[in-house]
Amino acid sequence: MPRDISELVDRLAREAEAACRHYLPNGRRQGGYWVVGDVRNTPGRSMFVRLKDSQKGSAGKWTDAATGEHGDLLDIIRESRGLVDFQDVAEEARRFLKLPRSELGPLPRAARRRSQGGSQDAAARLYSMSRPIAGTLAETYLRSRGIMSLQHDGALRFHPRCRYRFDECAPVETWPALIARVSDLNDRMTGVHRTWLDPDGFNSATLGKAPVDTPRRAMGNLLGNAVRFGVADDVLAAGEGIETMASLRCALPNLPTAAALSANHLAALLLPVTLRRLYIARDADAAGELAVAVLTERAIAAGVEAIAVSPRLGDFNEDLRAFGLDQLRELLRGQLGSRDAARFMP
Template identity: 70%
Template structure:
């Protein structure tokens, strides 16, 4: 049946085949009513296509989506509040299992700027059918660009020490969990100005901060969240501390394009091993410093790396 769209062109569709489907014998194109509406009306968003289809078919308007959205909003607010309470009742990491955990992973000086805290008995629930446990935990606050806490990341730790299998994390199924609003936000180390280094893991970014203690950094906590992290409007150069895997490659491509669209220079920082904490732990501080010297912009070598070398001396 021919359909006359708003643009005035015609879509000639054959009537053979399943009901509601169409096929163009001349071009081989096929689809359904929604495809016709999208193409002929020049619409891009599915919401707009569905609205036009509802009008075309004279269907009544319903709003069943409101209840789920309201529930998600309430859950999100409660999760943010719980995250803020947990961070507030936690204590500084100095002299705790959390400090020992990071130092055993090669991070001799922990330049976290107040973003990390420690809780000696943080609740951990394996699943809904098992009782709640308590373990010591490193608590990292997740913030938005204005510095508001939107969530926390918990790393449950082994109070009995460090082993090569768990690397100091508690002997539980999921020793890392986050709660609150993570999308677009991050754990931030230092106040961003015109330069920022961003990566996935806490240990990765704290390893870089050990070498570059004055460079602002952000840990997005996962590859997906790193690719979606909101970039500050004042940013001029973004260092992408990528992990050496397929997800790291994808994140680098996405963030590089997003930075370019915003007029921000993007530079990838690539580790020799899996990530920069591995490099630090295996090769040591001086090797990581030499590694970064070759990858930073020359002006940032003087601004951040040279300063850190003088401070260490």
């Protein structure tokens, strides 16, 4: 019987494919990986679970290319089963492995912190070590995306040498990064999102992001939470990407907005109890359409009016860069309710 967490992880890794088939049945095997939408078993192709040990990494390790989240099979068990206490996660793993019920006492605090989807303490430290974006490469990056004047209320910061590693076996690099604060409905910080930046500036191939495999990653507790620009009361606009919602915030500087960081997280976004109307920024792809449908259904069930707003191109940042701020405002004016247009338009 395993006597510590590392041994339990090792035992699961030996059964990586069986574990994926059991806990992520909406995915499928593709070469040496199990491919699925996310760690919560959503259909899709953005998350990859390594099924065998290789030079690239250990079996059971996974990465979500859409959000940058990563972890092991214990995290998959936690999220797919909706478990909170890590003791319950460990017992579920032992049940799957057909091991005797643990006779160990409560797990140490360091192990229980795994249930938070990444260390919130590490996220808070990274945010505290970063600095305001004014005059930094982060501001240059946003301006290259057409985001010239943004009221972000301290949600965005800059770190000049943010650590990056593709996986646990790769060497550590450092790149400048845009740091975004993820928070809950009570404005408690729950994580951060990192966009690693190219120190040489903007180019058409990377749009200013660092030339690494996954230039965007998040850490901490993301589910239900968001990068928030402004404090929502009765009206809120929510969407996927930081640049998308920052673009809306530029066009409507008085409208509170929230970036959930991915389509899956947008669908699961928690709504303020005071909310009466929700504008959902649609991304023009299949995942974006599904997120709008799921969040609309949840909003209506909560007594909130839900209105989808659509870009002319792929997302509202593409619209901002292609057509400019004035045309973006006119596009939004026609999709907002008349009272909200009068209230939030500059």
